[in-house]
Amino acid sequence: MAAGQGFWGDDLEAPIRQVNGGRIDYLMLDYLAEVTMSIMRKQMSRDPRAGYARDFVPLMERVFPACVERGIRVVTNAGGVNPLECARAVADAGRRAGAGGRARIGVVTGDDLMERLDELLAAGHSLDHMETGRPLAEVRDRVRSANVYLGARPIVAALARRATVVVTGRSTDTALAYGPLAWEFGWARDAWDPLASGVVAGHVAECGAQASGGNCSAEWWSIPDLAAVGFPIIEANPDGSFVVTKHPGSGGMVNLRTVKEQILYELGDPSSYITPDVVADFTTIRLSEEGRDRVGVHGVRGRPPTPFLKVSVACSAGYRAVGTLVYAWPDAAAKARAAARILRERLDRLGLTYERVLVELVGWDATHGHLVGEPPPDLPEVQLRVGVRGRDRASVERFTREVAPLVLTGPPSVTGFAGGRPRVQEIVAYWPALIDRRAVEPGVAVEVVEV
Amino acid sequence: MAEVRLVELAHARSGDKGDTANVGLIVYEEMDYPLILKMVTPNRVKKHFKDMVKGPVERFRLDNLHAVNFLLHGALDGGGTVSLMTDAQGKVFSTALLRMKIEVPDEVAERVRGRGRHPGAGAGDSL
Numbered sequence: 300m301a302a303g304q305g306f307w308g309d310d311l312e313a314p315i316r317q318v319n320g321g322r323i324d325y326l327m328l329d330y331l332a333e334v335t336m337s338i339m340r341k342q343m344s345r346d347p348r349a350g351y352a353r354d355f356v357p358l359m360e361r362v363f364p365a366c367v368e369r370g371i372r373v374v375t376n377a378g379g380v381n382p383l384e385c386a387r388a389v390a391d392a393g394r395r396a397g398a399g400g401r402a403r404i405g406v407v408t409g410d411d412l413m414e415r416l417d418e419l420l421a422a423g424h425s426l427d428h429m430e431t432g433r434p435l436a437e438v439r440d441r442v443r444s445a446n447v448y449l450g451a452r453p454i455v456a457a458l459a460r461r462a463t464v465v466v467t468g469r470s471t472d473t474a475l476a477y478g479p480l481a482w483e484f485g486w487a488r489d490a491w492d493p494l495a496s497g498v499v500a501g502h503v504a505e506c507g508a509q510a511s512g513g514n515c516s517a518e519w520w521s522i523p524d525l526a527a528v529g530f531p532i533i534e535a536n537p538d539g540s541f542v543v544t545k546h547p548g549s550g551g552m553v554n555l556r557t558v559k560e561q562i563l564y565e566l567g568d569p570s571s572y573i574t575p576d577v578v579a580d581f582t583t584i585r586l587s588e589e590g591r592d593r594v595g596v597h598g599v600r601g602r603p604p605t606p607f608l609k610v611s612v613a614c615s616a617g618y619r620a621v622g623t624l625v626y627a628w629p630d631a632a633a634k635a636r637a638a639a640r641i642l643r644e645r646l647d648r649l650g651l652t653y654e655r656v657l658v659e660l661v662g663w664d665a666t667h668g669h670l671v672g673e674p675p676p677d678l679p680e681v682q683l684r685v686g687v688r689g690r691d692r693a694s695v696e697r698f699t700r701e702v703a704p705l706v707l708t709g710p711p712s713v714t715g716f717a718g719g720r721p722r723v724q725e726i727v728a729y730w731p732a733l734i735d736r737r738a739v740e741p742g743v744a745v746e747v748v749e750v
Numbered sequence: 751m752a753e754v755r756l757v758e759l760a761h762a763r764s765g766d767k768g769d770t771a772n773v774g775l776i777v778y779e780e781m782d783y784p785l786i787l788k789m790v791t792p793n794r795v796k797k798h799f800k801d802m803v804k805g806p807v808e809r810f811r812l813d814n815l816h817a818v819n820f821l822l823h824g825a826l827d828g829g830g831t832v833s834l835m836t837d838a839q840g841k842v843f844s845t846a847l848l849r850m851k852i853e854v855p856d857e858v859a860e861r862v863r864g865r866g867r868h869p870g871a872g873a874g875d876s877l
Contacts, residue, residue: 334831430768509763516844517761517778520868556761556776559815563774565765566819569810582812616832657827657834665836667846668802686834729768729830 300325300476300500300533304375305507306332307352313507313530314358318365320546323532324483326362327475328355328375329505336469337613337727339379340413340444348388350381356388359464363396363750366463374454374475378466380444382406386466386748393750398463402750405457407467409743412445412610412734419738426610426732435732441614443727447739448609450575451494454478456745463750469611471574473501476533481576484537488576495579495601496539498572503543503561503596504531510543510561512551517560524550529592540597542589553592575608575736577601607733608740616728617654618695619688622702623661625715626681632674634710635660635683641709642685645701653689653698660684682715688726695723752859757848757866759858760786764844769829770805771840773847776817778865782858783816789852795820798850820847 301323303314307330317326330352343350355377365371378385386406393402412419416439420426426435426445435442446469455478457465465478477497480486486493503510510531512522529549535541543553551557562581566572569581578601585598626634639658646656659665661682663674674681687698699721706713756762756775759782764773775790777783792807799807805823812819826840827833837843848866 430770514763515761516763516848517776518866559776559817560761560763560774562815563772563776563812563817563819564763565767566772566774567767567821569812569819582814584812584814586815619831619834621834655827655834659836661836666842667849669800670798670802670846670849684836688832688834724831726831728828728832731768 300327300479300535302327302504302507302531304328304330305505305509307335309507311354315361316549317530318362318371320549323371325479326371326373327504328373328377329472329475330375330377331469333611333729334613334727336380336446336611337443343381348384351379351385352377356392359389360392360396363393363398367398367401372463374465374479376467376470376475378468380411380468382408382466382468389464389466390748390750398750402463403461404748404750405460405462405465406746406748407449407453407457407470408746410446410449410469412447416442416445424734424738426612426734429731429733435612435730438614443613443615445610445612447734448575448611449743450474451478451481453743453745455482458482460745460747462747472505473498473574476501476504480535491577491601491603492599493539494577496541496599498574498577498579499584499596499599500533500535500541503558504533506561506564508551509564510557511545511553512557515557515560517556522552526550539599543594543596544592553594555586555588555594558586558594573605575604577604606736608736610732610734612730612732613727614730616726617688617690618692618723619686619726620695620699620721620723621684621686622699622721623682623684623715624702624705624713626683627712628677628679630676631678631681632660632663634712635681638683638705638709639685642701642705646698649697651694651697653687653694655688657686692723699723751853752856753851754854754859754862755848756850756852758862762844762848764840766826766829766840769824769826771822771825771843773820773822773843774817775820775847776815780816785854786818
């Protein structure tokens with residue numbers, strides 16, 4: 300199984316390299332992040348045929364011939380909030396690529412709860428925020444999308460119906476990997492250990508090259524040929540154990556360091572990695588180096604899942620804007636801070652208030668904060684970065700007009716304003732919640748679209 | 751005893767979950783794992799970050815990988831698209847933790863000196 304995309308916007312050529320670089324049976328493509336669904340819903344509100352990862356369609360047009368000739372099957376969450384429309388577009392691409400009559404697309408639906416939201420709330424599913432505990436009713440009128448994370452079962456069902464391409468909406472990233480493994484090896488629903496191992500495979504693969512040398516902090520300079528980085532390949536066994544590798548001749552590297560870093564990425568409690576199908580215990584993972592660019596993974600233990608599924612709700616939460624200016628030597632940081640004080644004083648005099656105003660000096664403290672201490676007077680240059688957010692759009696809008704004037708009305712040796720006025724963005728906040736799976740699972744369906 | 755930065759003993763990766771940043775800290779050499787467990791406690795990490803982390807710091811052990819996972823709650827100004835921070839997704843809390851200094855026996859300091867930094871970085875470590 301080859302991983303071809305780590306997010307929507309990842310290396311467009313990576314899936315092609317995965318298909319052409321060696322033998323594979325499955326290609327998994329992860330396109331969705333926490334707030335991607337709300338972006339897609341906004342796109343669909345403007346165009347009812349949009350709302351999915353459009354990049355996926357031209358990609359499929361390129362790989363369809365290999366899929367039908369070599370039996371490669373593609374599993375992806377590219378469907379976003381409009382998986383059926385995505386499948387139709389992919390079917391068209393398949394016909395253009397000469398796969399007409401030779402392929403089928405399985406479409407998973409039922410993750411989208413937006414239309415059912417009031418019905419669910421009325422039935423007592425309060426969808427409390429998992430961190431703050433607040434009930435969703437408080438922000439009901441600001442909800443922009445609500446999708447439940449689905450697991451492997453609908454993917455297995457689509458593969459059982461001989462789908463060449465499986466398109467889902469909001470499925471978990473890891474299910475794109477362990478779904479095909481569960482189908483291929485016929486894992487039972489209670490095959491906890493193999494399923495948990497498949498979850499680890501998915502977690503390792505879901506971020507693409509982050510497992511094969513990309514963004515690796517261990518002696519990063521020693522990682523070869525990242526320009527042609529090989530995305531991860533999972534060689535899985537029926538018992539769930541697997542080897543992480545990459546195609547021969549590709550760039551990057553796979554070793555204990557690169558794999559461990561990815562295992563720890565965005566991890567919570569390692570003993571309870573919760574998915575819709577199994578709870579995996581990452582403290583049971585055993586790794587072994589099995590030759591160049593090969594890491595073995597075995598021993599993973601799993602236990603039954605919880606009665607809940609996770610819901611990803613996106614709600615509108617006001618507006619934001621970020622403005623920047625660059626100050627040069629001498630006293631670059633002192634000038635930038637003086638400019639920030641002047642800006643705040645002007646905003647105060649205008650009577651503008653915000654939920655939050657953040658001042659950072661990019662080139663000094665923007666990422667490591669107070670850990671770097673006070674800037675030296677000889678700092679060659681620094682970028683002043685000021686962000687505001689608030690509920691009132693007009694106040695944020697006015698802020699965007701107060702940054703550029705600092706060039707003529709503030710401290711000297713300032714530049715870097717050619718990008719123009721900052722843009723006002725709507726904030727779409729992520730609201731994670733849990734729902735009784737029995738309220739959702741009956742609505743999950745698989746449809747087949749013929750190419 | 752001598753002082754070393756964590757960057758000489760371990761590598762790290764970080765990411766986000768809502769308003770929480772996680773940092774996975776992985777020792778280069780298995781023999782240094784007990785030292786990390788002893789010296790890089792949740793309290794020490796909280797003191798290191800001060801007000802960069804508004805909430806508690808949790809630590810989870812992964813003895814199998816010779817690694818620990820830290821959850822830094824309230825580190826991301828609300829997280830996701832709400833956050834105004836340059837590092838809204840907590841991607842470089844990893845190296846922010848690797849800045850931390852700990853006391854180690856002289857022979858450990860001698861063994862790890864200069865590791866984790868680009869060979870061209872020079873001896874400058876004033877920041």
